[in-house]
Amino acid sequence: MAQIRLKNISKRWNNFVGVDNFNLDIADREFLVLLGPSGCGKTTTMRMIAGLEDITEGEIWIGDRMVNKLEPKDRDISMVFQSYGLYPNMTVYENIRFPLKVRKVPQDQHHERVMKAAAMVELEPFLERRPAALSGGQRQRVALARAIVREPNAFLMDEPLSNLDAKLRVSTRAQIKNLHHTLKTTTIYVTHDQIEAMTLADRVVVMNKGLVQQVGTPMEIYDRPANTFVAGFIGSPAMNLVPGSVENGVFTAQGIRIEGLPSTTKGPVTLGFRAEDATLAQGQGQIEAPIYSVELLGEATMLSMRVAGELVSIKVAKDYRAEIGETAAIAIPAAACHLFDQSTGTRIGA
Known part of the structure; x- marks a missing residue:
């Protein structure tokens, strides 16, 4: 034993x-x-x-x-x-x-x-x-x-x-x-x-x-x-973390708006989402920003974009082609989002 x-x-x-x-x-x-x-x-x-x-x-x-x-x-x-x-x-x-x-x-x-x-x-x-x-x-x-x-x-x-x-x-x-x-x-x-x-x-x-x-x-x-800390340490790439605020179930920050979040949360928060949970939007997306870099990983392509002062990573299909500087529209389902207290970093909600 x-x-x-x-x-x-x-x-x-x-x-x-x-x-x-x-x-x-x-x-x-x-x-x-x-x-x-x-x-x-x-x-x-x-x-x-x-x-x-x-x-x-x-x-x-x-x-x-x-x-x-x-x-x-x-x-x-x-x-x-x-x-x-x-x-x-x-x-x-x-x-x-x-x-x-x-x-x-x-x-x-x-x-x-x-x-x-x-x-x-x-x-x-x-x-x-x-x-x-x-x-x-x-x-x-x-x-x-x-x-x-x-x-x-x-x-x-x-x-x-x-x-x-x-x-x-x-x-x-x-x-x-x-x-x-x-x-x-x-x-x-x-x-x-x-x-x-x-x-x-x-x-x-x-x-x-x-x-x-x-x-x-x-x-x-x-x-x-x-x-x-855990969100930013675990994962390859680590979870995207973007500071902003929530009001009436809507998260907003420069270049990003996501609806359908828990309406009980309000005020400054840090939004988290995984690169693989985001997809290219058909039409208008929750993120619209210029592409910062494009990296072919083999099984996927990694896009980087600067959103609200943070560099975020998005995994898209391996055959996706785009030039640095082009604007990309990204869809992020509310169900894939995580919210953290902006001052303590602690997870909000179960």
Whole structure:
């Protein structure tokens, strides 16, 4: 049983608050992603769980044990880091085997467990090589195999794909997803990449400045962001956010007018909508503005327009052709719109 509970944990260095009053229950076998920009507290949170960072206050429970005072080696977890941390003088086989030797696992179990872990990440042809003879993706797989061979209660992964190129990130991400499905081990994964979070996670914790902004499934945080920070961080591209005001169910700002919004809201708001929810209008649209840029993405074309001082993105058909400076009319259904309090950034409505 590897349920992990974080109860009111905080980390402070003098007057600087790295993590502030973090509460979370991570279910057994769950794949949880800590997501946020650099400096938001996500790696500090993971390091506290691992025992690599002392907590200032609060409690960390792994299973039925409070582990605040336990050394990292006694917490029964395996970590995979951004830097692979391999021993350059050892072969791949010996690198994978090393945790078994340190933990004094009986010698007669070593070969079978190393080969099993190597097979899971497709490393069998490389077992006699040293790390210098491997690509970045292969080295990361050695680091994964070294974590797997431990058969721990939980995996902690700190930005494991950030040193890989785009193609390798996609294939290694799929491998991590498949490994979690196979091993069914509780996993906490730190990243600043929202695509990794959306594709890997059972649940995502969005953090900023040491505070939890929202916890939910990938679709919950994508479809119903709790505030403008989450809305502007999740999605590729992020949600369009336009300041304006609502009166009698009508949102207005320079170059944009949308009717049919909740009539209970009035005054200054920030309007949010996704690029894929907007379409080219037949006739007059809710937005009419000059095109700022046209980008072919392959499966679609991305239009950028400057609306009420903000650059907004619209996805249209891949065969759409237009010149920069031409006026485009865009339709945005009221049902696809989100409203946020302009002063606090908090979502308005359910």
